[in-house]
Amino acid sequence: MTAAGISAATALTGVTVGTVPAHAGVGGPTRQRVVVIGGGIAGVATAWLLDGQHDVTLLEAAPSLGGHAISVPVDVDGHRAMVDIGAQFFGPYSHPIYNKLVTSVLHVPTVPNTLDNTVFQYGTQTPLMVSPSVDRPITDLLQYLPALQAVAELMDGARDLEARRDWKVTVADLVESMNVDEKLKQDFVYPYVASVNGATVTQGKEFSARAALALAVRPLVDDRTEYVNARDGLGSVISALADEFTSVSPLINSGATGIARHNSQYLVTDSQGRVHPADHVVLALPPEPAAALVAQLPQSGPLARTCGRFRYMPARIVIHSDPMYMPQSTADWSSFNITTDGDFCEASIAYSRLRGDVAVYKSWALHRRQEPKQLLASMDFRHPLITPDFILAQGELQRRNGEDGLWFAGSHVFDVDSQESALYSALTIAASLAPESTNRARLGTLPTSPAAP
Ligand SMILES: Cc1cc2nc3c(=O)[nH]c(=O)nc-3n(C[C@H](O)[C@H](O)[C@H](O)COP(=O)(O)OP(=O)(O)OC[C@H]3O[C@@H](n4cnc5c(N)ncnc54)[C@H](O)[C@@H]3O)c2cc1C
Structure with a gap:
């Protein structure tokens, strides 16, 4: 994060989120093109935090946003419920920032x-x-x-x-x-x-x-x-975030298949054959598909190997x-x-x-x-499988996050596998790329997160 980014984020909230290297910031309010790859909570939250500040394309391979936050309707004995088939539990002590987002900002029941x-x-x-x-x-x-x-x-x-x-x-x-x-x-x-x-x-x-x-x-x-x-499943949190998008273009059934560096910009190709130019790319993907994309970039061997350490x-x-x-x-x-x-x-x-x-x-x-x-x-x-080496690999990703406009978001980037760490990863990126984020401001002063390194 640049010094300007740090002071802006601190002034906005009283709390600075995350530690982002000095090379990473955008250094000003210029509107940029950001491609977020992966529409789980990390990617959707990143897009929501950058919304209004940058032109964001959100690429999701699946037919809907949500990733592991996915709720299915079930009918049993005449009663209907939305059941979370993936992530489900959260609360004020284990997920303090996520809980605040869901209950105080989005008002999801x-x-x-x-x-x-x-x-x-x-x-x-x-x-x-x-x-x-x-x-x-x-x-x-x-x-x-x-x-x-x-x-x-x-x-x-x-x-x-x-x-x-x-x-x-x-x-x-x-x-x-x-x-x-x-x-x-x-x-x-x-x-x-x-x-x-x-x-x-x-x-x-x-x-x-x-x-x-x-x-x-x-x-x-x-x-x-x-x-x-x-009450209606964690899918309802994803919908509440996506419903507020103004400068984000979400594209479902559009997995990223290619990434290249051309002059000072990235060119991201999706599974429909479209090419998306970007000043910044956020890989909000599990480490394995992230590594497959990173490996297409020049001199990316060490970074791809870091992604390969997450089991x-x-x-x-x-x-x-x-x-x-x-x-x-x-x-x-x-x-x-x-x-x-x-x-x-x-x-x-x-x-x-x-x-x-x-x-x-x-x-x-x-x-x-x-x-x-x-x-x-x-x-x-x-x-x-969060071994001590998994945590060391997280530290490596955190240190290199934002290098050359390439960012990593997702629950694997910080702490343990949870909605809180995925959201925390999005907040660290927003603190650097969009210190004036209006959606970030709605969260107010952030509670201390166990996801913080
Ligand atoms: C069964 C289960 C129960 C869980 N229970 C809890 C719980 O109770 N509480 C909790 O906090 N956490 C829980 N978790 C963990 C939680 O689900 C994850 O930490 C979190 O949802 C991960 O979010 P993410 O955005 O980092 O990744 P994901 O949700 O995995 O999202 C990544 C997205 O990237 C997409 N994608 C992949 N490749 C590409 C590509 N090439 N181009 C574009 N898109 C691509 C995927 O389709 C996916 O939508 C649970 C997980 C599981 C599986």
């Missing part, structure tokens, strides 16, 4: 969540752990005391890592240091941590422990998890009305139910308990032994 957990082994009657909840007598849970104590110790460890901002300790390091019975570690603790990250036990051990537990511990206030959902794991989400992935006894049902099955450990979210609406289930189902009978929707995703 939200619904509270009841978040409790049951962990059980496939095919067995008695769960490994059932967490406390408003409707559960505490005496019924005494049998789960060792597991509950292990969770408390895990959360203490996570709080300590958050306080020290330590990404280097892995899940295996943290769990091995715990004062917990070996069998409980293997049967319960490792699968529990892995499942909240969409990982297998083997993959889960490699995670940075801070990253693996961040979205479990940050919203935990007085033993209550402060999370909400958007991802496949995930499949199914929305269904068949309770087959729930614990055998309904008394043990929680809103978040984890089945362990060898190296696999996948969760199933029960909407009826989570938010008191339709009887649908959202389940991770890459490794399940059987398909649910009443399948309503399914989608394939990729979750990041």
Whole structure:
């Protein structure tokens, strides 16, 4: 960010977002052409923040904007609900800036969540752990005391890592240091941590422990998890942003296929064969497709290699009305139910308990032994495997962000995989490219974000 950019952003808000290198700024109010590639929350938020300040073309490969923020309509027993098949939860402690955007600026309606957990082994009657909840007598849970104590110790460890901002300790390091019975570690603790990250036990051990537990511990206030959902799904947040576009041209079904540098401008080619000249290009894409584009630019080897250091794991989400992935006894049902099955450990979210609406289930189902009978929707995703090296690669991208007008946005650029980090990445770009952004001004003074490096 230029000195002018920093002082303008600070004067506007009282808070400077992000650290952007000095070579990156545009240095003034000149209207420029910006091509944003990727229409997930990072790309849509970047376009929204630059709106009115620059001429922005937003290229999205899919038939709609949203990326992982995608909501599907479901009808069950005469009731309709919008269900988030991808990202879903946010709240004031884990997602302070995103929460402010959604509730105070866009006024998108939200619904509270009841978040409790049951962990059980496939095919067995008695769960490994059932967490406390408003409707559960505490005496019924005494049998789960060792597991509950292990969770408390895990959360203490996570709080300590958050306080020290330590990404280097892995899940295996943290769990091995715990004062917990070996069998409980293997049967319960490792699968529990892995499942909240969409990982297998083997993959889960490699995670940075801070990253693996961040979205479990940050919203935990007085033993209550402060999370909400958007009532009509996170797709409604994307629509609210896109509905306000004035100088942004969103083009769907228009994936970027080529990028070239010609004199002092970029030429971005899309899948329809159109060529978009740009002064700045924002790659609001997961690292793999971003690397494929970066590699087309001259002398881009090191940057493309940095993109290649971000590892991802496949995930499949199914929305269904068949309770087959729930614990055998309904008394043990929680809103978040984890089945362990060898190296696999996948969760199933029960909407009826989570938010008191339709009887649908959202389940991770890459490794399940059987398909649910009443399948309503399914989608394939990729979750990041956030190792200590993933965090180092983030630092490298942050340092090079904006070099020669080439920017990186997305949840992989800062912190852990969340709407908050994707939005934070957009804000750092806007602080440099559009310090006078009127949409940025609507956010006012920003709360401190856990996504900040
Ligand atoms: C199942 C699941 C549950 C999750 N739950 C939560 C949650 O509860 N809370 C939370 O905060 N986060 C959650 N996340 C994480 C969250 O979804 C992501 O952090 C965030 O949505 C990523 O946004 P993004 O814009 O960086 O990337 P994406 O959403 O991946 O967007 C990238 C976009 O780029 C497009 N694209 C790809 N290639 C090209 C190309 N060549 N040209 C143009 N466009 C292209 C893609 O189609 C996509 O639309 C979840 C993720 C998943 C998968």
